[in-house]
Amino acid sequence: GARMKVLITGGAGFIGSHLADRLVIDGHTVTLLDNLSTGKRENLQGPARGARLVIADVRDREALMRAARGMDALVHLAAVASVQASMHDPLATHATNFGGTLNALLAATACQVPRVLYASSAAVYGDEAPTPVPESAPLAPLSPYAADKLASEHYLAYFARTRGINATSFRFFNIYGPRQDASSPYSGVISLYAQCLATGAPCVVYGDGRQTRDFVYIDDLVEVLARALIRNDLSCAVMNVGTGIEQDLLALINAFETLAGRPIVCDFRPARAGDIRRSLADVTRLRAAFGYVPQTLLSAGLRHLLHDL
Ligand code: NAD
Structure with missing residues (x-):
């Protein structure tokens, strides 16, 4: 090329x-x-x-x-x-x-x-x-x-x-994948949950967990x-x-559980103001x-x- x-x-x-x-x-x-x-x-x-x-x-x-x-x-x-x-x-x-x-x-x-x-x-x-x-x-x-x-x-x-x-x-x-920063609470949700999986900390879910995102590797x-x-x-x-595919946070956590082979503890908190409900390209x-x-x-x-x- x-x-x-x-x-x-x-x-x-x-x-x-x-x-x-x-x-x-x-x-x-x-x-x-x-x-x-x-x-x-x-x-x-x-x-x-x-x-x-x-x-x-x-x-x-x-x-x-x-x-x-x-x-x-x-x-x-x-x-x-x-x-x-x-x-x-x-x-x-x-x-x-x-x-x-x-x-x-x-x-x-x-x-x-x-x-x-x-x-x-x-x-x-x-x-x-x-x-x-x-x-x-x-x-x-x-x-x-x-x-x-x-x-x-x-x-x-x-x-x-x-x-x-x-x-x-x-x-x-x-966008998600290796090297994505997980150091701030406002980092991408996938990098945060991956970090939780590694440390054993609970995954924080704001609202009911039914908010969706279009996750691109x-x-x-x-x-x-x-x-x-x-x-x-x-x-x-x-x-x-x-991707044109919509996933909610509960499905994301489920996918992590399947990979980890064990249940993940979720910490449900009140929905955040300004959090977008659905996102799909x-x-x-x-x-x-x-x-x-x-x-x-x-x-x-x-x-x-x-x-x-
Ligand atoms: P990142 O923070 O890893 O990358 C941003 C890079 O810009 C860093 O290397 C940082 O050091 C550098 N940078 C910041 N300010 C700078 C400055 N003043 N001068 C020179 N360099 C500077 O984040 P990322 O996820 O890799 O994001 C890359 C781009 O993609 C950004 O424009 C971001 O807004 C956009 N974006 C990312 C996502 C996502 O899901 N990650 C989604 C939509 C848009």
Whole structure:
């Protein structure tokens, strides 16, 4: 296949490091830009050792300019990936989550990087969306995090339209897998429950446990991004990345129990304000573009995850 020079912002994080592994294996020349705020060098011990790591901040436009020079593609993943953090300190997270995107786009256009992929989020849909939710659904960001993702999408579309770059925003649903941070109570629910399984702590369930998510195994997301990278005919500005399968938290806990071969104690607590009830991607557009839809079964994905702990 075509060998490309690819810059991944947030490349030392959970998703970025897996993407780096894959792109190095595919023979691309990979540069990672990360400030190591939540990203870690330990994430880069696999094939990503073959990538160059630039320790820099996406709020630093000059650093992005230098890193973007000569690149064939930019994958912009760097963000404070926490809805809760954005509610506590919107000014700080905005500087990275929106300002970082604008800097990345200015660098990509100044350096004539022809292709930009962006990590948006299902959070742009809010809580009233139809299920499954198509890209055309009304958007209702409920947090500064989601508002910054949505604004970033619009800026991507603006630069695509006016500067002729190829830019696509991918609305990730709930991504899970090895290396996902479990250190905060607001981490992804799968990484939290995996941690509970390892330590014997009870799994905290807010509400009745019937809230649903569309869980995507990390390798499947990476497959989508790796395919998108070598395409210059993606005509859409936004695309869902989900499985099209909805799982509730009780089913998730059940899958963990089956793998562990023992019951798991749940700690039921009152529902949290702002917790989204149902989340499920309509993957029609994804399937049409790639002839591929994430399909790792939850049981298989969880097995990989536990194996890696
Ligand atoms: P992560 O925290 O592991 O990755 C984010 C990376 O960005 C980290 O390596 C961090 O050090 C880096 N970073 C943060 N601020 C930075 C800054 N100012 N300058 C340079 N680097 C900075 O989280 P992740 O799950 O890998 O998320 C990657 C992207 O995907 C984020 O944009 C996130 O919002 C998005 N996303 C993730 C999910 C999910 O389920 N994990 C869902 C939707 C969207």
